[in-house]
Amino acid sequence: MSAPTSERVALARALNMGLRTAMEDDAKVIVMGEDVGRLGGVFRVTDGLQKDFGEHRVLDTPLAESGIIGAAVGLAMRGYRPIAEIQFDGFIFPAFDQIVSQVAKMTYRTQGAFPMPMVIRVPYGGGIGAVEHHSEAPESFFCHIAGLRVVTCSNSQDAFDLLRAAIFCDDPVVFFEPKRRYWEKGVLDTATRNQPRQTPPAGFSSVTRRAGTDVTVVSYGPSMAPVLAAADVAAGEGRSLEVIDLRTLSPLDLDPVVESVRRTGRLVVVSEAPRESSITADIAARVTEEAFYSLAAPVIRVAGFDTPYPPSRLEHHYLPDLDRVLDAVDRALAY
Amino acid sequence: MAADAAAEAAARGAAGVREPTASEVIAGLRATTMDAAVVQLLSPEGVLTPHPDYPLEITGEMLRGLYRDMVLVRRCDREGNALQRQGQLGLWAPLLGQEAAQVGAGRALGENDMAFPSYREHGVAWCRGIDPSALLGIFRGTDHCGWDPKATRFNGYTIVIGNQVLNATGYAMGQRMDGADEATIVFFGDGATSQGDVHEGMVFAAAYDSPVVFYCQNNQWAISQPVDRQSRVPLWERATGYGFPGVRVDGNDVLACLAVTSWALAECRSGNGPVLIEAFTYRMDAHTTSDDPTRYRMADEAEHWKLLDPLERVRVHLSRSGQADAAFFEQVAAEADELAASFRAACRAMPDPPPERVFSHVYSEPHAQLDRQRAEYLEYLAGFADTAGADGRETADSGTGGRR
Numbered sequence: 001m002s003a004p005t006s007e008r009v010a011l012a013r014a015l016n017m018g019l020r021t022a023m024e025d026d027a028k029v030i031v032m033g034e035d036v037g038r039l040g041g042v043f044r045v046t047d048g049l050q051k052d053f054g055e056h057r058v059l060d061t062p063l064a065e066s067g068i069i070g071a072a073v074g075l076a077m078r079g080y081r082p083i084a085e086i087q088f089d090g091f092i093f094p095a096f097d098q099i100v101s102q103v104a105k106m107t108y109r110t111q112g113a114f115p116m117p118m119v120i121r122v123p124y125g126g127g128i129g130a131v132e133h134h135s136e137a138p139e140s141f142f143c144h145i146a147g148l149r150v151v152t153c154s155n156s157q158d159a160f161d162l163l164r165a166a167i168f169c170d171d172p173v174v175f176f177e178p179k180r181r182y183w184e185k186g187v188l189d190t191a192t193r194n195q196p197r198q199t200p201p202a203g204f205s206s207v208t209r210r211a212g213t214d215v216t217v218v219s220y221g222p223s224m225a226p227v228l229a230a231a232d233v234a235a236g237e238g239r240s241l242e243v244i245d246l247r248t249l250s251p252l253d254l255d256p257v258v259e260s261v262r263r264t265g266r267l268v269v270v271s272e273a274p275r276e277s278s279i280t281a282d283i284a285a286r287v288t289e290e291a292f293y294s295l296a297a298p299v300i301r302v303a304g305f306d307t308p309y310p311p312s313r314l315e316h317h318y319l320p321d322l323d324r325v326l327d328a329v330d331r332a333l334a335y
Numbered sequence: 336m337a338a339d340a341a342a343e344a345a346a347r348g349a350a351g352v353r354e355p356t357a358s359e360v361i362a363g364l365r366a367t368t369m370d371a372a373v374v375q376l377l378s379p380e381g382v383l384t385p386h387p388d389y390p391l392e393i394t395g396e397m398l399r400g401l402y403r404d405m406v407l408v409r410r411c412d413r414e415g416n417a418l419q420r421q422g423q424l425g426l427w428a429p430l431l432g433q434e435a436a437q438v439g440a441g442r443a444l445g446e447n448d449m450a451f452p453s454y455r456e457h458g459v460a461w462c463r464g465i466d467p468s469a470l471l472g473i474f475r476g477t478d479h480c481g482w483d484p485k486a487t488r489f490n491g492y493t494i495v496i497g498n499q500v501l502n503a504t505g506y507a508m509g510q511r512m513d514g515a516d517e518a519t520i521v522f523f524g525d526g527a528t529s530q531g532d533v534h535e536g537m538v539f540a541a542a543y544d545s546p547v548v549f550y551c552q553n554n555q556w557a558i559s560q561p562v563d564r565q566s567r568v569p570l571w572e573r574a575t576g577y578g579f580p581g582v583r584v585d586g587n588d589v590l591a592c593l594a595v596t597s598w599a600l601a602e603c604r605s606g607n608g609p610v611l612i613e614a615f616t617y618r619m620d621a622h623t624t625s626d627d628p629t630r631y632r633m634a635d636e637a638e639h640w641k642l643l644d645p646l647e648r649v650r651v652h653l654s655r656s657g658q659a660d661a662a663f664f665e666q667v668a669a670e671a672d673e674l675a676a677s678f679r680a681a682c683r684a685m686p687d688p689p690p691e692r693v694f695s696h697v698y699s700e701p702h703a704q705l706d707r708q709r710a711e712y713l714e715y716l717a718g719f720a721d722t723a724g725a726d727g728r729e730t731a732d733s734g735t736g737g738r739r
Contacts, residue, residue, distance in 0.1 A: 069501075074501070077490075102498050171700055
C-alpha cells in the first residue's frame, strides 16, 4: 500500500484501508455482500477492492441476507475469513437466524473444531435523512447472544485498528459502523498494521477519551461526537466530564467505567439505541452492582426512545444530542 | 387411474376442498413411486435392472456391505427409540424406513467430501465412520456434537430447519475457490424445502457453480404436515427453476441412491454442480419420540410402505441370486445384537460433563467476562463441598440442597 502512514482520512476511507491491508496480509480474507464489488458498496467502503483483489476475493452476492451470512459460515468452516457486509442495519434481521443459530454457536457446538473467524459489517444508526429501515441501532440484540463479539468505532484510527483486529480474531465479530460519521476525517496512522497481534486485541478494550472529575459519561460509535462536544461545553461551564468510549459492546470492558465512577460518583450513559433492555440498561445494572457505594446519583441514560425509528424529519428529536447529554449531566449533578 | 385421480383432485380444488382423502394420498404415492421418472435399480420384489444413465458396478460384496450397513443402522435406530422410552435419552429422531436413502448417499461420498446433516442422518454418520454411540450425546443432553466434525467431514447435527443448506453451500463455494477435487452434500427434508434458507442456498449454489449436492429426503411428512402442504410440484422439479439438474430417486432403493449420488458428486467435482436429488422415501416411525403419528396419518399408508422396505428387497435379491446364504444373514444379525449391546452400554455409561463445560469454547479466544463468571460459579460450587456430594452436582441441579 502506497498511502502515507499518517494523514487525515474519512472514517469510511479508514475502513477501506483496513479491509485492503487485511486482504494484503492474508489471502484467506474475502469480502462478500450485495454491491460490494463493482459498485464498491453503497457507502464506498469496499471501493476498489474487487478491482485489485479480483472477483474471487470480493464477491458480489445475490440479494439475500441469510444467504450471505449462511454461506459465510460455510466459508469460515472451510478456512476462509469472510467479511460479510449487510447493506443497512434494518436489513440484518433476515440474517438474524443464521447469526444466532449458526454463527454464534458453531464454536461452542463443535467444541472449537470449527471456529468462526467472520466479520459481519453493518452500517448503523440514524442522522442521514434516510427512509425507514436505514437508520436503526440494533446492537443490543447481538450483545445478548453469547458467542458473538460486538464492536463499533467512533473515529478513523479505531475504524482501521478495530476492523483489522476483528478480521484477525477467530471469533465472529459483528462490526457496527456509524454511518453518519463515515465522512468525518480524523488522523490515521496505518503503521499500526505492523504491530504484533494480541489475544484478545487490545483495541477491543474501552478507552478514556477525556479525563474528568465530576461526571463519567460513557458512549460509543455515532454518539461519541455529541458527547465529546458536550464535554467541551461543560468545561466552559466549569464542569469536568470524564468521557469513555466503549468501542466493544460485547464482551464489555467495564472495568475502566467502574473505576471512573468510583472517582466521579456519577454516570451518564449515552446511546441512540432504544432504551429498553439495551446495552445502556446493562451498563447501568452492572455499575450499580459493582460500584453501588460510590454512586452519588442514579445512573442516568440518554437513549433513543422506545419507539420505532421515526421519519427522518423527526430524527433530530430522537437522536441524543449535545443538549440532552448536558441535561443528563445536570440531573446527575443535582443529586 | 392417475388421470382420474388428478381430475377428481382438481374438481375438489375448484370446490374449495383442499384436503385430499387418505386413499387419494396413498394412491398418489403409489402412482408416484411407480412413475417412470423415478430412478430405480432394485425393485421392491428384489429384481435388479441396471439404469442406463446412472451406471454402477454392482458386486456381491457391495450388496452384502450395503445390507449390513442398513441392518446395523436400523438396529441402532431402534435402540435409540428404546433408550428414550427407558428414560436414558431426552429425545430420539428415528430414521426407520430411510436407511437406503442415507446409506446409499453415505457410501457414495469420497473421503474428502464434506457432509452437512440435519438431525436424522444416523445412517450417513455410520458411513462416515462415526461410532453410533457418539450420536447419543445430543439426545441425552451431554453434548451438542459428539464427534469431530472436521476430522470426520460430517458436520454437527443442525436442528434449525434448513440452516445447514446455506452453510453447506458456503463450504462448497470454498471448495471451488480452493480448486479442490471435492464436493459437499447437504441433507434436508421435504419440510425444509419451504424454508427461505433452502431457496437462498440454491440461488447461491447456482450463482457460484458450487459443488454441492442438495439431498432432499422426501419422507412425506414434516411432523404432521404432508408434503403437499410444502409444494404443488414434485420437489425434484424445483431444480429447473434454479438452473441445475434435479433427479427423483427411489429412496428405498439403496443401489439407486448410491448410483445417483455418485453421479451427482462426480458432476459437482467436474465443475458442473450443483445437483438436487429428491430421495422419495417414507418415515416409518414418528418425527421424533415426542410425536404421535397416529393422530395425523392412516395406518394403511404405513402398511403400504412396509411393502417397499429398503432392507427386504436387498435381502431377497441376495438370497435369490445366491450371493448370500443363511449364515451371512445370521452373522449380520449377530453383529447387530452386539452393536446394540455396546450402544446401550455406551449410553448408560455416558457421564454428565463437568460444570466447566458450560463455559468452554464459547469463544475461541480468551473472554475476561466469561472467565470471571466461570471462576465465580466454580467457587460457588466449591462452597458446597462439605455439605453436599463431592462434586456438588446435586446442589447445582436442585439449587437448595447444600444450604440445608
